[in-house]
Amino acid sequence: MPTKLEIQKQIAKLGDLPKILQEAVDGLNDEQLDTTYREGGWRIRQVVHHIMDSHVHGYIRMKFTLTEENPTLKPYDENVWAKQKDGSENPVEDSILVLQGLHKRWADWLNSLIDENVWKRPSLHLEEGEMSFWDLLKDYAEHGEHHVKQILGLREKMNW
Ligand code: NI
Numbered sequence: 442m443p444t445k446l447e448i449q450k451q452i453a454k455l456g457d458l459p460k461i462l463q464e465a466v467d468g469l470n471d472e473q474l475d476t477t478y479r480e481g482g483w484r485i486r487q488v489v490h491h492i493m494d495s496h497v498h499g500y501i502r503m504k505f506t507l508t509e510e511n512p513t514l515k516p517y518d519e520n521v522w523a524k525q526k527d528g529s530e531n532p533v534e535d536s537i538l539v540l541q542g543l544h545k546r547w548a549d550w551l552n553s554l555i556d557e558n559v560w561k562r563p564s565l566h567l568e569e570g571e572m573s574f575w576d577l578l579k580d581y582a583e584h585g586e587h588h589v590k591q592i593l594g595l596r597e598k599m600n601w
Pocket residue numbers: 491495584588
């Protein structure tokens with residue numbers, strides 16, 4: 442099981458995501474936002490909306506894992522979600538606004554958990570198998586960072 446410090450580090454990373462995401466897209470125009478981060482990949486705009494789609498699930502999944510016994514985590518088809526109008530055409534600010542509120546609640550909630558045993562609580566992910574409450578935190582903290590790196594990588598490559 443992780444140390445208190447490791448847990449605090451991941452919660453802090455989760456809490457910082459909206460800010461670093463906002464910085465990553467700062468100053469990009471619509472044409473730039475509609476550029477794919479790699480050939481055949483999602484456009485930057487879709488990546489931002491995908492983070493929101495994913496992290497709304499993440500928050501709910503962690504809530505269920507804490508409040509129910511070994512819940513099955515409902516999967517969703519992220520590519521289909523990324524093709525929906527709101528996930529592919531809306532301003533990125535729509536999702537960043539949600540993420541600002543969501544991640545504040547998420548990090549505040551996780552910081553309020555005192556019982557160390559909560560981090561071992563299990564859930565069932567249909568593709569990944571058993572996942573603990575700690576696995577979920579780590580995965581979502583790293584997930585946001587991973588996509589921010591894709592955006593920053595494109596900006597560097599394009600010299601934006
Ligand atoms: Ni993703």
